[in-house]
Structure formats: C-alpha cells, structure tokens
Amino acid sequence: MISAPKKPLPIRAHHGMCLAFFEGKGYSDGFTAHMGDVLHTLKEDTPIQVCREKDIICKACPNLQNGICASESIVNFYDDRVLELCELHPGQHMTWGTFSGLTADRILRPGLRSSICGRCQWDDICRRKNAMLFPESHSGF
Numbered sequence: 584m585i586s587a588p589k590k591p592l593p594i595r596a597h598h599g600m601c602l603a604f605f606e607g608k609g610y611s612d613g614f615t616a617h618m619g620d621v622l623h624t625l626k627e628d629t630p631i632q633v634c635r636e637k638d639i640i641c642k643a644c645p646n647l648q649n650g651i652c653a654s655e656s657i658v659n660f661y662d663d664r665v666l667e668l669c670e671l672h673p674g675q676h677m678t679w680g681t682f683s684g685l686t687a688d689r690i691l692r693p694g695l696r697s698s699i700c701g702r703c704q705w706d707d708i709c710r711r712k713n714a715m716l717f718p719e720s721h722s723g724f
Contacts, residue, residue: 590630591630591631591632591676592621592624592625592629592631592632592638592639593631593632593634593636593637593638593639594631594632594633594634594638594639594640594679594682595633595634595635595637595638595640595641595658595662596633596634596635596661596662596663596665596666596669596671596673597658597661597662597664597665597699597700598638598640599633599665599669599682599683599685599686599690600661600665600686600690600691600696600699600700601618601640601705602618602622602625602640602683603683603686603687603691603712603716604708604709604712604713605618605619605622606708607619608705608708610645610646611645613643613645614643614644614645616643617640617642617643618640618643621639621640625679625683626679627678627679627680628678628679628680629678629679629680630676630677630678630679631676631677631678631679631682632674632675632676633666633671633672633673633675633676633677633682634673634674635659635662635663635666635673636673637650637652660699661699661700664698664699665686665690665699668689668690668695668699669682669685669686669689669690670689671685687717691713691716691717691720692717692719692720693720694713694717694720696709696710696713697710
C-alpha cells in the first residue's frame, strides 16, 4: 500500500482519465495491484503535480523500459490533449479533487474521451463506464 503523500504525487495528465474508470484490469498483475493502490491513496485533498512524463503509476508498468515508455509518442499525445482541454501545463500543482474534477467536466462529461484515447486497448471499459457515469455524454456511441 502507498502511504499518504507528504509532497505532491506526480500524475501523468492522461492518467486522470484512466483512474476515473479503472476497474482492476491492467498490463500485468503487478501493475494492476499498484494502480489500485495509487487510486485508493488519492483523496480529494491529496496534492498532485500534473506531469507529462513517467509518474507514480508508470513505475509499475511493464511498458516502462529503462525509464522510457515503450508507447511514449501516443501517451504524450494523450497527455497533451488532456493538458490542452483542461487548460493546464506540465508541472502544475493542485489537489487530486481539482484535477479529477477538471478531467470529468472538460473531457469525460462532454464525451471527448474517445477523441483522445479511443484506440487504447482499454477503450471498451472506458466507453462503458463513461456512458454509465455520464449518460448525457455521447462518448463514441
């Protein structure tokens, strides 16, 4: 289990979307367990630093090889779109509640998620959960 942070946790911009719909599936058992731990650690008032590089979640990802993501170009695109739509910049500090709220209000609720990461291997999960949580959105249907 990850202990409550004393300094801001680095969170990749696109992970704001991933964490909103996480349901215990992932790239490996270790990654899945770690992402669940991170999600349970994040409270509304948890300080985070929005980033565009490896973060606390990435550290357990099997796609991280020698400190570099094997899918770097696509995840950079995801990060850039989230930053743009939420009007944020890399390195910005805020609470998890503020960031997850921005992600929900500016991307998930308006149905923009699929335009960012609609080709991700987890798209079916996110599309289903987006429709359940935000039925007013038209997330790819």
